[in-house]
Amino acid sequence: MTPSILYFSPQLASWKAQLVETQLLSYGQTVEWQAIQGIDQSPVTSLVLLAESDISAQDWPMLSSRRTIIILEEWNLDRSIEWIKKGATNCFAYNDNHLISWLISELSKFALTRSNRTEDDILQVIIDAIPAPIFFKDQLHIYRGCNAAFCESIGRSRNQIIGHSVYDIAPKHLADKYYEADCKLLAQGGTQRYEAPVQFCNAGLREIEFNKAVFTKANGQIAGQVGVMLDITERNQLMHKLEKATRTDPLTGIGNRREFNIVIHEEFDNHEKSKQKLSLMTLDVDFFKKINDKFGHGGGDQALQLIANWLQNQLRGSDNVFRVGGEEFYVLMRNTDMEAALKMAESLCKGMSTHSFTINQQEVRITLSAGVIELDPSSALENALEMVDKALYEAKSNGRNCVCPAFL
Numbered sequence: 001m002t003p004s005i006l007y008f009s010p011q012l013a014s015w016k017a018q019l020v021e022t023q024l025l026s027y028g029q030t031v032e033w034q035a036i037q038g039i040d041q042s043p044v045t046s047l048v049l050l051a052e053s054d055i056s057a058q059d060w061p062m063l064s065s066r067r068t069i070i071i072l073e074e075w076n077l078d079r080s081i082e083w084i085k086k087g088a089t090n091c092f093a094y095n096d097n098h099l100i101s102w103l104i105s106e107l108s109k110f111a112l113t114r115s116n117r118t119e120d121d122i123l124q125v126i127i128d129a130i131p132a133p134i135f136f137k138d139q140l141h142i143y144r145g146c147n148a149a150f151c152e153s154i155g156r157s158r159n160q161i162i163g164h165s166v167y168d169i170a171p172k173h174l175a176d177k178y179y180e181a182d183c184k185l186l187a188q189g190g191t192q193r194y195e196a197p198v199q200f201c202n203a204g205l206r207e208i209e210f211n212k213a214v215f216t217k218a219n220g221q222i223a224g225q226v227g228v229m230l231d232i233t234e235r236n237q238l239m240h241k242l243e244k245a246t247r248t249d250p251l252t253g254i255g256n257r258r259e260f261n262i263v264i265h266e267e268f269d270n271h272e273k274s275k276q277k278l279s280l281m282t283l284d285v286d287f288f289k290k291i292n293d294k295f296g297h298g299g300g301d302q303a304l305q306l307i308a309n310w311l312q313n314q315l316r317g318s319d320n321v322f323r324v325g326g327e328e329f330y331v332l333m334r335n336t337d338m339e340a341a342l343k344m345a346e347s348l349c350k351g352m353s354t355h356s357f358t359i360n361q362q363e364v365r366i367t368l369s370a371g372v373i374e375l376d377p378s379s380a381l382e383n384a385l386e387m388v389d390k391a392l393y394e395a396k397s398n399g400r401n402c403v404c405p406a407f408l
């Protein structure tokens with residue numbers, strides 16, 4: 001007889017050497033024994049002997065991708081059925097001689113070959129014509145079929161997929177995700193849609209939308225699940241770009257009022273944890289209309305870009321500047337109380353008034369008026385924004401190029 005490989009878990013080492021090996025030999029069955037620490041160390045469809053005490057929950061998804069025999073301390077029908085339902089092929093007690101006859105029978109069998117039924121072939125041709133990867137698995141999570149696009153995307157042949165568990169074909173951290181989703185679908189029935197990354201062989205890690213559904217036997221019992229994979233990597237990238245665009249001022253490239261609203265609400269939400277002082281400065285360019293009048297709208301745009309750039313260069317890494325109106329900016333200052341915020345505003349106004357910008361080869365002097373407020377994340381933001389705006393208008397009325405504080 002041809003020697004075959006039998007894989008066995010650690011607890012079975014002395015038992016197989018003393019009993020099984022000799023008995024199999026005495027019936028002329030030559031076996032090559034291979035010790036494994038976990039079921040994943042054995043190839044798919046191989047014959048694996050596992051001591052019940054060696055099995056961990058991690059092994060369950062792979063039980064039915066191998067011909068797994070569980071060796072129990074004591075024979076128990078309920079336990080045996082439980083393991084078979086989890087995917088084991090059979091269960092025997094340590095002292096059960098039926099194992100020897102069963103093993104000899106299994107070792108003598110030829111591997112099952114796929115049926116060649118015409119309707120199978122037609123169905124395969126149909127799913128192979130679909131460009132999206134498609135797979136189906138049985139109720140024990142073992143792949144029972146797939147289309148050409150699925151093989152191509154993960155870089156494996158159909159033979160390397162069918163009969164295998166997801167743990168045989170995907171990295172463990174991803175397989176854990178898919179397995180969890182599969183269990184959920186089988187438990188709830190119906191359909192399922194979720195997004196998860198998939199390692200494609202030629203295209204790296206892709207973002208995939210899984211659309212799955214269970215299929216049932218004639219008696220209504222769940223028999224497995226079918227899944228279609230849609231590559232949404234480009235769609236997601238586009239959505240991120242669009243999302244970023246809606247938060248960015250196209251002229252200056254800094255955040256706009258929408259971005260400010262998102263950031264300030266995040267700050268307010270996190271305040272409970274951080275307890276940091278948070279201040280806001282509103283800055284408005286003085287007599288900006290004159291710049292437009294002198295240099296035209298294009299020159300005014302250029303001035304706004306120069307101002308935004310200058311402001312960004314003056315601020316600390318923890319500050320954020322936003323363009324919230326035509327020539328109005330907000331500066332959000334983290335970890336900053338009113339005293340520090342006022343100093344900062346005064347220094348910005350002074351710095352701006354002494355800086356000279358060049359527009360259309362002409363030197364331009366610009367001044368800013370500012371309102372400053374220390375925010376209280378436990379009170380309404382709208383009220384603080386109204387007050388800081390009033391402080392800005394006070395600065396304008398006071399002759400511009402100056403700072404006014406507002407107090408909640």
Ligand SMILES: Nc1nc2c(ncn2[C@@H]2O[C@H](COP(=O)(O)OP(=O)(O)OP(=O)(O)O)[C@@H](O)[C@H]2O)c(=O)[nH]1
Nearest residue numbers: 284285286287288289290292297298300301326327
């Ligand atoms: N070039 C350009 N001009 C803008 C833009 N948005 C608003 N403005 C102009 O900014 C000017 C603002 O004028 P006002 O509100 O009268 O204010 P101001 O001239 O700066 O005077 P004070 O604020 O009172 O010091 C208007 O002429 C607007 O047309 C923009 O995106 N580009």
